[in-house]
Amino acid sequence: MRIRLSLVLLGWLGLAGCDLSATYAPATADLENKHVHxxxxxxxxSLVASGSYGCAACHAIPGIRTPKGVAGPPLAGMARRxxxxxQLPNKPGVMVAFLQDPPALLATTGMPNVGLTLDEARDVAAYLYTLEQPDAE
Ligand code: HEC
Known part of the structure; x- marks a missing residue:
């Protein structure tokens, strides 16, 4: 009885494993719909590299050698996330809103409002969606 139960459990876990990979698949986003109007x-x-907003002080960013901050996640591969x-769906409108005022969308986020205008946030979002390779330096 015990053995049979554990076999059933093992089978269930195996199935759950498959289900999980299916569940997590959307986390690697498609590159469609990444156009920022x-x-x-x-x-x-240019805005990111200028240093005016401190992006690289908190993030490792491809093409920016120094600083390579570690407070936030590396931005390489952002287009695919x-x-x-x-937590938030990686869509252009959400990205623009997040960049403009992160705490407005996620109250406990560690990313501050760095004061990007709407136009600047659109440009930065368009740039972030060029970052397709997760291992780019
Ligand atoms: C003071 C540090 C700091 C600065 C300055 C900063 N960020 Fe962030 N950023 C963070 C942190 C911390 C997170 C993680 C937020 C979370 O998980 O809630 C984050 C998250 C992000 C994310 C989401 C990353 C992901 O993997 O989902 C993007 C995109 C982003 N930042 C872009 C930028 C850009 C572009 C700039 C400059 C305009 C910038 N950040 C400036 C700290 C910072």
């Missing part, structure tokens, strides 16, 4: 990726990179800050 009125966003200019080149301008976005299913979630922003692990």
């Amino acid at each position: 009125d966003g200019d990726a080149a301008r976005g990179f 299913g979630f922003i800050a692990g």
Whole structure:
């Protein structure tokens, strides 16, 4: 009886394993729908690289050698992530709103409002969606 129960449990866990991979699949987002209306990726990179907003002081960012901050997650592969800050759906409108005022969307987030205007947030979001490779440096 015991053995049979554990076999049933093992089988169930096996199935659960399969289910989990299916559940987690959306976390690696498709690259469709990553177009930011009125966003200019080149301008976005200039804003990020200028240092004015401290992005690189808190994040490792491809193409920016120093600083490579560790307070926030590396931004390489941001286009492929299913979630922003692990919680919000990674869609252009949400990304723009998050960049403009992170605590407005996630009260306990460690990312501060760095004062991007709407236009700047669009440009930065467009730039972030060019970051497709998770291991880019
Ligand atoms: C003071 C540190 C700090 C600064 C400055 C900062 N961030 Fe963040 N950022 C964070 C932290 C911490 C998180 C993680 C938030 C969370 O998980 O709630 C984060 C999260 C993010 C995310 C989501 C990452 C993910 O993997 O989901 C993006 C995108 C982002 N930041 C972009 C930027 C950009 C672009 C700038 C500059 C305009 C910037 N950050 C400036 C600390 C910072």
